[in-house]
Structures are given as C-alpha cells and as structure tokens.
Amino acid sequence: MLKLTCGEFDEFEEALYGVQGRYVLKSRQQRDWRLRVLDLGGVAVMAGREGAGTVYHGVGLSGYFNLFLPITGHDMTAVDGNRFNRRTVGWMIPGAMFHIDAARPASWMTIAMSCELVLRWAAAHEDEFDASLLKKNLVIRSAAGTTALSWLVRRLFRQELNAPEELHADAAQDAARRELLEAVFALLLPVESRQVLRPKGYVDYARVLRLALELIDSVSHAPLYTEDLCSATGASERTLRNIFNSHLGISPHRYLMGHRLRVIHAALKQAPPGETVTNVCARFGVWDLGRFARQYRDYFGVLPSTALRGALNKPES
Template identity: 45%
Template sequence: MTQLVCPEFDAFEAALYGVQGKYVLRSRQYRDWRLKMIDLDGAAIMLGKEGASTAYSGTGMPGYFNIFVPLSAQQYTIVNGHAFDADTIGWMSPERMFHIVAERAASWLTVAIAAPLVVRWCQSHADEFDLASLSDNFVCTGRGPVPALRSMIGRILQVERDDSAQLNFPNAAIVVRAELVDKVLRAVLDGNDRSLRYRIVQRHRWILDRALELLNSMPEGPILVDDLCAATGASERTIRNVFHHYLGMSPHRYLMLYRMHRIRSAILNAGPAATVSEICGRFGVWDFGRFAQLYCHYFGVIPSRTLGTRLSVKSS
C-alpha cells in the first residue's frame, strides 16, 4: 500500500491515479491531504481525505475507467450535477470530463480499472447487461450492489493491513482483482436505471467543458463571464445555471477562485524581480487589499509571504 500525507493540495492532486484534473479550493484548508493506494496490477483502489471543501474538474486518463464513492459528507457531494447519498456512485469513462463538488472536506474511495479488464468482463456478460452506457459518464444508485462493493473493498484493506504479502501471491492477486472488477461493474450496471435518474442535457455539459477549456487556454489577463458567453454561445443565465448545477457556485465566484489559483501559481514561479502588485495587475486585480484578504482566507498566508518563501527557496 502506498500512503501519502500532503500539506498542500498540489502534491495530492498530482498523485491521483487514473484521472487528471485540477482542484479549486472552496474553503480554507484546515487539515493535511491524505492518500492511500493499493495497486492490483490493472485495478487500483485509492482512498483520499481532502483538506478543504473543493471543486474538482478532470477527465479519466486514456485507457482507464473509474468509479467514485464518497465515504463521508455524502449529502454534501455533487458529481456532474447529481447529489449523492450513501448508496450512490459515479462512473467515469476514459477521456470524459467530470466535475465533483465537495461542499465540506470529504473522504472518498475510487477504483481505477484498466480498459482491457473492463472489455474482458463485458465480453463475458454481454447477455446480462446493456453495456453501451459504460462509454459515457453517469451517476447511479444501487441499494444492494454498492454496499457489497464497499464490503469487499473493506476486506481488501483489512487483508492489506494485516498481512500485505497475501495480495502479492500472483494467483491471489489475479483472483482478488477479478472479484473487484466484477463487484464494481455489477454495482454500476445494476444501478444504472436511466428511467430513474435525471439526464443532464448534452448541450449543458458541452457548455461547461468549453468554458473550462477557455479558462485553461487563455493567457494571463482578466477573464469575465461575458468571455464565457462569447466562447460558448450561451446566455449569462445559462452559464449561471450550468455552473451552479455542475460546480456548486456562480460563474463569478468560480472565476474569482480560478484567478486566485492562477495568481498563486504565477507567484510560485516568479522571477527575482517580480512583485505581488505587478503579478496581480497582470490578472486584472485592482483592489490589492481585498485580494490579499481573500488570498489569506483560502491559502492561509498573504501573497507577499508566498512570494518571499518562493524566492528564498530559489536563492538557497
């Protein structure tokens, strides 16, 4: 088992397996970020404990399917606009965008499964399930299969804690991996009743994906809601509804937080002659006092402290 304790969210974000994306902190961090992972050679279990309430946007890595199961604060978790409970799981297909909002710092588990294992399982169960839905992201609820999946993962974790060598025997690893894949896919497919779950309009998903692509591709400078409207061809009201539905906040607040993260990144990569005022000015900040208060609220230090620490590290 691999275990990490990360004082900052950046290291935690970089260590995630099977997905790639970005965190936006929705509150000030108040604890370390913790990650445990068991790699079963093609299927990996991750247990994460976040240090703040967050909004995470990302995609499944090429060649990997993922499930997401919140372990705490389920009622404060929203995935692709769907509220969760203890029996709800999210399914993420490779290279498909997804969005997870945790209104409180949460713990969760994920299972990443290599595509060949999913394909092999599907070939053996083509007469039991409608497998076409696995190619897209969705959220489902299974009152029987989900607890069974949790129970099995709990057993794997217990065995790993008590005698990790048991999982290292080749034949044992093959069996536990096969059983885990079976439990995951049965939980996903048994709970994927499209007649009972709310389907988000495809255009709204495209609007959000396009808006975030714009943010990631724009050079330094101010970004306004009008820019998002122009890039997506959507009205401000539609943009507002989409951001609230998927990310749990208004586009104005998201842009403010996104800009703050970009400024933090620019400060961390600043040269010796850089100043906080100059960096903030490049991103359209005009009220430095208000910005410094917000920055301190979310990151725990004032911007000049971040710059000073960064420059002292570079010079040492």
C-alpha cells in the same frame, strides 16, 4: 501500497491514479490531505481524505474507467451537478471530463480499472451488461447498495497492511482483482439483469452443465473462475447461473468455492516437507488467509495448519 499525508493539496493532486485534473479550493483548509492507493495490477483502489471543500475538474486517463464513491458528505457531493446519496456511485469513462463538487472536506473511494479488464468483463456478461457504461459518464443509483464493495475494500487494505505477500502472490492477486470487479459491476448492472430471464435462442442445459462439471473435475492444480466455465461451455454467465441454480440449487461461484476448499484440502494432505499453508493457498487464489481459514474449519472441522501438520507428521509407509 502508497500512503500519503500532505499539508497542501498539490502533492495529493499529483498522486491521484487513473485521472488527471486540478483542485479548486472552496473553503479554508481544515485538515491534512490523505491518500492510500492499492494497486492490484490493472485495478487500483484509492481512498482519499480531502482537507477542504473543493471542486475537482478532471478527465479520465485514456486507459482507465473509474468508479467514484463518496464515503462521507454524500449529500454535499455532486458529480456534474448530480447530487449523491448513500446508494449513488459515479462512473467515469476514459477521456471524458468530469467535475466533482464537495461543499465541505470529504472522504471518498475510487476504483480505477483498465479498459482491457472492463471490456473483457463486458464481453463475458454481454446479455446483461449496460453498453451505455462504455460511452458516457454516469451517476447511478445502485439497487444493490454500496456496503459490500466498501467492506471488500476495507479487507483489501487490511490485507495489504498485514500480509502483503499473501495478497500479491500471482494467483491470489488475480483472485482479488476478479472479486473487486465483480463487486463493482454488481452495483452497475441494471435491476432487471438480476432476475432469472430465459436466454435468447436454444440452450442445451444438460450439455452446458456436463461440460462445466467436467472442467471442474479435471482441474485440481490451479484456481477456477466462472469466466473459465463460460469459456468452456460457450454459455454466458447469466445462463450458467440459471443452469446451476436450477439443477444444483447453488450458484457457479458457490460451487467453485466448495471445489477450491476440496482441492486445497487434498493439496495440504499431500504436501511435501517444507510446504506452507500460505504457499498452497496462494496457488489457488486465496488472498485473505484468515477468512479462508475460517471457511476451511467450517467445512472440514480443522484449520488448514492442522491438516498440513497431520500430513507432514504422517509416518512413511
């Protein structure tokens, strides 16, 4: 993770990720400029604290979409003349100019996402994705609110500080990246897309559910995601959500969380000598081991470390 404290804005300006531009100071500098950047491979989170009131004239780099979210000074911040509040986010597309006006020193967060990942997400959610997000800069009032995204980003920064090896294990980093994208697009999806709507054309719900459950039952060695179920069944994510909620009373995401708990439990109970909880969990996409341990204990009544010790201390037959 990049952590930068600058006495002047020039170094701060050069370190910004996913955009390119120039600051113009609107007020006397009042504090240091601070920047943290967490790179998850195709998705990067920046948390910035500016030292003065500014106008930033920028352009999104060709390979990245950007989400912009003020943390402080919402009512004193505007993008392209659009004033913010606590439910408002800015969306910047590659290659388009934008102007951020902060009348006083502000703190903010941005998430830079590669075009490849955004387009892949859009394809998987084509029946609810707003195509205008791919065409122009927007300032959007989110019906969902920004609290969940802000909390997730704080968890990611904390994990990077305390246990970076857990966060950046291949499967764990992929899971963190997916979770962050889901949180971003939860802010951007139109309100009507969250309603249970009848999909276009005929969909054999029983067949889709059967194929999804067969895939889940057959995979016990790697993480599974809702996107994998969509690929296996040919159903969109919204259709899959409707089917799972209608037939099982639970979303695909929640069902997969339970599946992950069970396969990790089995892996811990069968662990060979020298295995660790961290290694097992990382293989299944766990990036926040402390949070997962609490979920595991709620589900099985013991901590993962206790389950592993029981397996390693089991006498050979």
